[in-house]
Amino acid sequence: MTVATTDGTTIIGESILISGSLNGDEDLTVRGRVEGTLTLTKTLVVEPTGIVKAEVQVKNCVIAGVVVGNVTATESVEITKEGRMVGDIAAPRVIIVDGASFRGRIDMGEVDVESGAAPRRAAAAPARPAFRPAARPAAKPEAKKAEEKAAATAPKVPAPPAPVAMGAVKRKVIVKRR
């Protein structure tokens, strides 16, 4: 951070404690402690000595200190190597540097990974239990029959995946029971 004040950057010094609601239209650097709510239209920087225990709403946030509370940023949130945060983050860009500590949820908006977070639903997929290379369409009907047989005669499919294509069990290539 460069020289403060002359351009209206606010700095909360190390020994300062602010408890209540803080609103502003400028950058804010916290080296002390802020508790309550913090709303800025610009950038919040929590330095290594800084502790923010608040609901935070900002444009950008750089966390090198401690933040306990939820952070909503319209642009980005970055947790640096010295940063520690417990709370949820909602921002389009989130950067967590190696060495940072974080516990909470991250919401970047719509993240589309096909079949999302429910891998077990994959059963319905038009199962071509194509294993290694040889994935030939001809194998399909056979595989299906084999699947049924396997399912019937091989109740040795314990917990792990749900009704996912058990045809794989037959192949026995790299699948190992734990």
Add this chain to the structure above:
Amino acid sequence: MAATSGIIGRGTVVRGNLSGSGDVVVEGRLEGTVALEDRLTVESGGKVIADVQLENLIVHGEMGGDVVAAERVVISSTAKVVGDIKAPRVVIEDGARFSGSIEMDVKLPEGI
């Protein structure tokens, strides 16, 4: 670095339980569950829809599922990940898309 013991190539789809030691690289598609002693790398065209348990995970492609890693998870700038992650170290690079929760060990100062 463990030797690469498995590569799931680009046109390949694997469904089932994957376990073992050595590094595994996924360029194709893997569905089911994964339990590895070493590292799983999901390359940028790769997709893993599985709950995974391993030492290290690096995602450049897509991943849907919960992750428990003993060492570190890296979600790179081209990655899209949905799921809950529990690991001592997690890295999210600029540009990554992630939705879910992250649980690292966070040491807070007293009185928080």
Add this chain to the structure above:
Amino acid sequence: MAAMEKVSTPRSGAHTVIGSSIVIDGEISGDEDLVIQGTVKGKIDLKESLYVESSGVIEADIETANVEVSGQVTGNIAASDKVELKADCKVVGDIRAPRILIADGAVFKGNVDMDVKEAKGK
């Protein structure tokens, strides 16, 4: 990434500056100088000096060692050392301090208590 160097302090040795667009509704306490260019409602409790600059608006009771007001204060001020009201400031409230300076042009309404019992050998 933000550089984490200690910033060499901007105004009169103060490390904490509340900029002009900042509004704080709550309590501020601390062991260092504080410069206020914005708005504070609530309570201020410092062990060092408080500088209320001309854009500063304070609606709070203040307790510090030193206060220098160039802006607006509505509230009681208690200082262990000195209170200085500069020209063009506007203060409404009671002031209690061993030393008080009120400049020509300052606007003040309230009681003044110089706490004589602490005066040295008078």
